[in-house]
Structure formats: structure tokens, C-alpha cells
Amino acid sequence: MTLVENLMINYVVISPTLSLLFTVIILLFCTITISTPMYIKKWVSFSGVLLTLFMVFLKFGLYSTDGISAYFSNMILSDPFSLVGNTLIAFILLFTFSSFWKTSELIESKTTEALILIFMSASGFMLMVDSENFIMLFIGLEIGSISLYALAGLNRGDQLSNEASLKYFLLGSLASCIFIYGIALLYVSLSIIGLYEINIAINYIGLNNVPLTSFIGIIFIIVGLLFKVAAAPFQAWAPDVYQGSPTGYVGYMAAVAKAASFIVLARLITVSLRFILDQFDLFFSAVVILSVLGGALFATNQSDLKRLIAYSGVIQSGFILSGISSGVFGVSASTFYLITYIIQLVGIFTVFSIISGQLSSDFQISNISGLFKENKFITITFAIFMLGLAGLPLTSGFVSKFILITNLWSYERYVLVSVLMLTTVAGFYFYLRPIWVAAVEKTENVVERILLKKSDKLLLSVLAALTIYFGLLPNTLVNITRWMVESYL
């Protein structure tokens, strides 16, 4: 674990963020000048996404020459975590593009606004996974989150959407307060402001002399991040926000916040806390157990599909956190879990946005009753994603659970293993229920044939194929996640 300090300004390292901001500026011009036709906006934003992907690719080149290094006066970091995080966020943008574009198109006169908010939030989260410094981390988190608050309430005519936005904003601000308070406490007690400095400072003064305030500070910072991933007991916003927000945006909102926060958390634990991780064992175990049990308890009797996925998100956050909080190999297993989960999550919300086809936030399980009759392809892909979430073999969900549990067992965290396995059994009950309603149950109800665009069909096929591919041949992705933590062993 060496950090090459490089005070030089290097634009390549923040090029994904810059390219997203550049897209935002062009989109802004589109609004203030003469009314731009829709297709131009579409192509501008899509090229923005592709440009970002290309820039992420450039960052890999930079990493291969410089290695793990910091730029901009130790503000911005280029390491495997930031690369994985950037790639993940860029791919989330690419894969959710069709759903958020469709919804934005429907929200009249606010199309550009929505796109700007989405790209802003993506740039914020990109910055967040890149930052070495807690202040930068906070700025990135806020840019990302505030855009998401607005995005949740974009459908102003809908009361649920307003409620979602307000709730998200109020609870999110509280979490931000806790986060920045944690930074302040850490700074007061140890005079440090960087991720790498925590480790150095604690080594320097010795573990026994570390003031309690700094531990509280670290826990507050972690709590701020756990709020974003909706781990219990910080999950209260998730069901309402998922339910209320325009359906096309939820996939993006859920995936991007989870990806960025977990990557930052993973880095925090691998880089800063790895030698004092056992001090936080109780805290993390409590959060994991609360998340998986609470999530499973609430998910069993949900009648709203989006709320069901929200609570399943709470469970999955618990799973991911259990690995991250165990150690370096756990981080690699959890990253595998995170990536496969995000693929399934994005897939599910793509299906939802295709089915709902409108802005309505209402999405009851009974709405998809009889879906299979006329929409076979959609139902099959939906079933694959749900089975992936449940962790059935032949899907990536099984491999990720297997790797995670193997690592947890190696770390001798038997209590967590038993709780997680218990939740997996319960999971089969509520993950199979929507499939039952959509495909198995005999019903008079028929969901009309939905005309799938070629792009949507391709997208769903790619996501479903990835879910099965990583379930059959997980080697590549496991190697990538191993590579991510290799430099920190």
C-alpha cells in the first residue's frame, strides 16, 4: 500500500467528472437558447455517456503508468477502487439511459432539467469515488445527493413524488450533517482530513492512545455512507423514495448511490481502517443483522413492487456490508456481490419502467398479474433478475452469495453466516411471489402487449445474459475484484 504523491494538476484523473459536467453545460445551452428538438438532446446526452465511458478508459491508462497515486494536492486519488467505481457509475448511466430518457421525455418542459440533474449527480458520485480527502468526498456526496433529491420530486403533479422528494431531502440532509460532523470530530481529535492519513495517524500514536472522539467521528462518517446505501437502521427513506419517484429514475437513483457509497466504504475500510477493523465489529455486525432481518421482515408483506425491491435492497446492503466489514478479501467478495446486484437491480427497474410506461408512481404487484400471457420476453428476463436476487444457482446471485459466505466463514463470522442464510430462505418466499403473480397464477387479467423497442430488447438481453454469464463463468469478474484489492494485501 504505497501512495505516490503527485501534486501536479492532471485532468485525465477527473476526466469522467469533467465530461459529465461538459454534457451538463451543453444541455444547459439547449434550454436557454431556442427550443432544441428532442432528438438532439437525446444524442447530446447519449454522447455524453459514451464520452464518459471513454474517459474512464483513459483513466485505466493513467493508472497503468502511475499506479496508486494522488493528484491535485492530495485531493483526488487514482487507485483500483476509483477505477472500479468510475466504470460502475459510467455503466449504470449507460444501462439506465433508456429508462430515464423515456421518463424525461414524458415530463413535459422538464426534460432537460431531468437530464441535467442526472448528469450532475453522476458527476458528483464520480468525484466522490475519486476523492482522497474527506472534504472532497463530502462535496461529491452532496452534489450527487442533492440532484437525486430533486430528481425524486420531478413529477410535481404526483403527491407521492413530492413526499418522496421531501423525505429524501430531510433525511438525506440529516445524514449529511452526521457525515460532516464525523469529519469535524476526526479533524479535531487527530488533525487529519485524508483517507490515507487515518492509518498513518493511528499507527503513529498507537491504538491505545487514539481518542474516543475520533472513533465516534469514523462511525459518524460510516453512518453517513450507510444512509446512502439504505442499510438498516438508516433505511427509512428507501421504500418511500423508491415508491414515489418516477419509475424510470429509480433504477438509476438506487444503483448509483449504492455503487458510489459502497466503493467509498470499501476503500475506507481497506485503506484507513484495516488495522483497527476489529474495533468496529460489533457496530457492523449489528447493522448487518438489522438490515437483513428487518429487510426480510418488511419485504414479506409488501404489496407494492417498488417497495419490495427497496426492502430487498436493504437486505442486499446487509449482505454487501457483511463482506466489506470483514477484511480485504471480504471487500473483494462484496464488490463482486455489488456488481452483480447492480446488474440485477438495473434490470428490474428497466423492466418496471417498460411495463409502467408512464409517470405513475403506483406499481402494485397485482398490476403485473397475467403479464406472461402477452409479454413473454419481459417476464422471462424479469424472472431471471428476481431469481438472481434470490440467489438461485445458475444466476450470478448464487455465485456472489457463495463467495461472500466462503469469505465470511474464513473470517470465522459464524453468527453473520447463519443470519444471512436464514434470510436467503425467507428471500425465496418474497422473490418468487412476483414471478408467481406474473407468470404462474391463473388469472383473467391480461397486461396488454407492450411494444418493445429494439434498444430495450437488447438492453434486457444484455443484462439477463450478464446475470447468467456471471452465474456460470464468474472467473473474469472474480479476478477483477481480486485485482482491486491485490495492492492492499
Add this chain to the structure above:
Amino acid sequence: MISILFSLLLVPLFSAMLIFIIPNSRKETFRPIGIAFSLITLTQCVYLLFGEYAKTEFKILSTFEWIQSYGINLHFGLSGISTLLLLLSSLLVFVSLLSIGKDHSESKGFVGSLLMLHFAINGVFISGDLISLFIFFEALLIPMYFLMGIWGGENRRYATIKFILYTVFGSVFIFIGTVYTAVISYGVNGKFSVDFETLSLLSLLESQSKTLFLLFTFGFLIKVPIFPLHTWLPDAHVEAPTAGSIMLAGVLLKVGAYGVFRVSIPFFTEGFLAYKNWIAILSVIGIIYGAIVAIAQIDIKKLIAYSSVSHMGFVMLGISAGGFLSIEGALIQMINHGITAGALFMLVGFIYERRHTRKISDFGGIKISMPRYAAIFLFTSFASIGLPGLNGFVGEFMILMGSYNSYKILTSFAAFGVVLAAIYMLWAYQRMFTGPIKYEENKNLSDLNSRETASVLPLLLLMLFIGVYPSYIESFVIKEAVILSDTIALFMELK
């Protein structure tokens, strides 16, 4: 040989996909295509029967890299009992495709699910490591879920969810056992490899062996099912469509017993020795309990379901007795029960299609309107009871004889199971077939047509063949039974 091994997986998978691709306007082609592909698999299995691996212990033939950095590979191989079970499953898929009625055979999902089920079952029997075993063990659930959920009876939702949750609950223990074994294997070999060859060389502490035996066996015994864990089975059987019942009784129950035989006992023998008495006691309770409950049933399908509990109790008794003869008998009984229970469920399916009822009291005297059906049913019943000269006798006799050395009192009780079987099967036969015709509707029942006769005929021939020439089927399992009983004897001596 390796190419046949993979085609056992790929042919059913490919045929299922083919069925899904064919448009619904050509729905009359579903059954012929399914039958053609299952015949291919059946032919391959028959070829395997004469191959070099049909009479050996489990040999890993092919390795397939899965997760490199954890050192986990997938292994596939063959042994005597695997070959027999593969043959049995292919045969049952073939005959159930032939036997199902028009509303099922012209449904894309039904035929496709059946072929997917075939894929998963074949996978279980050729798996050479714990992970691929677990993958296919769980993958069985999804086609079964659709078969029972979509084409099941009135109360199918309850039965399906019960079936899924029971099995998943059991497989969680297998999963944890697999992870535990992998971690132990990592401590010895430096990689998480759990293939059967590595496991047989792994030396475990007694406590580890006991824990692992309990974890694996609990999961497998739910699937068998053994006495207190059997409650999902009657519900599942009653609600499942005929083809689902045939596969469930014929092959899926064997997956549990196969798991105990293949994994729990050879690798965790110390644990087996510590707990074998309990398994034997539960098996005998299951034999007697299943038979007594079967007597009291008014639903013929439920009767056969409880008789399965009883017959599978014999299998578990034979395995847990651990002697050479009893293990051999248990393996043969697995095959025999697959054939007879499959045939019985198929026969019940035929009459259900005609009358849409399964209540015994709704029939009576139908021997007059359906003579051929009655003869076949009686023949199968005799096989199920264990009449000498038919297959049921061979397995149960060997089990009872082999177990008597280890468990004198238990085996004496188990022998009553055979008598009770005669009571429930023959009494049911008497109420359904003999006497005058009680109801008007039963007067004009059409006898089995040639398709239906053809689909049950292979099973009848096998019953007779195994019954009169048991040493042929014995020659396939003898080596494995010897090896396992030697292992058990070795560990007993060490103790």
C-alpha cells in the same frame, strides 16, 4: 465418454430452448420433438451402461475451471449408480412425455420445463464436486416450481411454496456444509477445492466430521424425505400434474438418497457412525408411519405419496445399516421405487384425465369397463408391494436381510412395512376395481389407448426383468456397495 457426459447436459438444455423458440402455432410438434431428444439422451445412457464406467466407483472424467483465484473447479464424472439413475431419469422423462394428455403436451412451457428438469437431474448425477452438485440440486427447483405452479391442482399455491421453502431450507444446510468443507480444504490444500477426489483424501477431526455429516444429511433427508420432514411430499404429489409427480417420485426423491450415499457417508464417515442409529430409527418410523397413513387415505394419489415415504424409508434403512448387502439393496431399491412409483403415478394420471377425480370412493368395479388398465394397475401394485418375481421384492428383501445384522429389532419392525404395503395397495385395488360398477360415469370409461399402454409398457417390462434377473442390475452397483461398506467397516474398526 466425456462428450457423452456433456451431451447429457446439453441435449436436454438445447431441446428445451428449441421448444421455447418454436412458435405456438406449431404446438403439435412439441411432444415429438421432446420425445426425440429424450430418446437421444436415453440412447446415450444405454450406451453408458455398456461403457467402462458403468460398473465402477465414482470416477471424475472431466474438470472445468470455474473460479481460478479460489481454486474452485467444476468436476463431472460417472459411476455405476449414477449411470443407472441417469438411465432411470431419461426413461421416466421419455415415458412421461409419451403419457401426458393433450392439454399438457401441446403446452410449450410444460414440455420445456420437463426438459429443463431433465437437464438439472442429469447434472446432479454426473456432478463430481459439492458445488456443481449444489448448483444442479437447486436448479431442480425452478422447473418443478413452474410444473407444479402452473399445471397443478386446486391448492397448488400452498403446495408449491411449501415444496420450495422446505427444499431451500434444506439446501441452506448443504450450502453451509459446502462452504465449511471448502474452508477446511483451503486449510489443507491452499485452495477451496471440494471435488470428490480431494474430499476422500481430506482427514477431518471427529467434531468436524460430525458437524458436516449433520449439515449435509439434514439437507438431503428433507429431499428423501425422512419421517418428520416428509410433510411437503403428500401435498406436492397431490397438487403436481402427472408428469411432475412421476419425476418427483421417480427421480427427485432419489436425489436426496443419492446425496447421502455419495457425499454424507463416504466423506464424513465418523459422523455417520455417530448418527446412523438415529437415521435408522427415523427410517423405520417412516416405513411404518407412511404405510399406516397410506391405509387411511381416501385419495389414491396421496396413498401412493405416503407409500413413497414408506418405500424410501427402506432405502434409508439400508444405507444406514451400512452392511454390504443392505447398501446394495438400498441402491437397487432406489431404482425399483423409481420405476414402480413412476408407473403408479402415471396410471393414476390416466384415470384422472378420464374422470377428474382421484377419490377412491368415486370408483368401484372399473375392472369391467377398463380391463387392460386394471391388469396393469394390479401388476404394478404387486411390484410395489414386493411380490417375489417382481422388482420390489429384490430391493426390500436385500435391505431387510442386510440390515438384520446391525439392527435386529428395527428390521423386524420394518418387515411389517411389506405386510402393510400389501394391505393398502390391495385394499385400494379392491375398492377401485372389483365388484359391480357403482357410478354411472364409470360405465363408459374408455380403456387405455395404445399410446398410454406404450408409455407404461417399458416400466412394466423393467419390473419383470429386474424381478426375475436381479443379478444384472446388481452387477452395476456391487462395486460401489463394496467400497462404501468397506469404508464404514474400516472406520468402525478404528473406533
